[in-house]
């Protein structure tokens with residue numbers, strides 16, 4: 001990502017996200033693919049049962065910052081899986097973080113994952129699920145990779161209220177954005193998961209604006225316009241049914 005405008009990296013460290021605040025802001029900004037992935041991962045982890053040694057799938061991990069965070073903060077073994085970022089590139093970042101004994105980069109499409117059924121103790125997906133998870137059949141195929149009674153957790157950008165058409169200021173890929181109620185129903189209707197929690201990140205839009213101020217983004221009319229007041233982040237945590 002290029003950020004030619006003035007940056008203010010100190011905005012990345014504050015009380016709301018104590019774990020994320022200990023990471024090097026330059027590293028976070030250099031490897032960013034969207035809003036601060038560490039904040040979003042920390043928000044999700046607050047709602048999941050993560051214990052040292054668990055096997056975790058990090059689906060759509062991008063540049064593996066969330067995977068590094070999960071391994072470092074919780075002592076997890078993480079399969080850092082992504083489509084657009086080559087595994088070799090993520091392996092270099094993981095090695096630099098000295099976590100190559102517990103973070104394993106994989107290049108794969110979420111729709112054709114190369115893992116055994118019931119291999120994982122948990123699955124997470126940060127700011128990626130909307131690229132593949134709007135197919136109602138997807139969650140059933142995904143949770144087969146989870147041991148019974150284990151958790152899947154997702155954090156997405158999304159809406160406070162559903163829209164009939166995209167506001168002019170929004171990019172086309174926001175067509176996959178939905179409310180947290182939409183996601184809850186989307187998972188529950190399949191009967192393969194019990195949704196334990198589905199909520200918005202309080203002050204989600206304000207945190208998104210804070211991220212932009214930190215990294216110097218100013219061409220963000222989609223967020224600053226009145227239509228932007230409908231944007232937020234949310235998390236959905238479900239447990240695979242037996």
Ligand SMILES: C[S@@+](CC[C@H](N)C(=O)[O-])C[C@H]1O[C@@H](n2cnc3c(N)ncnc32)[C@H](O)[C@@H]1O
Nearest residue numbers: 033034037060061062083084109110127128131
């Ligand atoms: C906005 S980026 C977020 C990356 C990372 N989670 C983060 O927050 O920095 C979305 C990610 O979803 C991944 N993705 C999109 N479609 C995918 C698919 N079909 N299978 C696996 N990953 C996919 C992309 O490779 C990309 O890294």
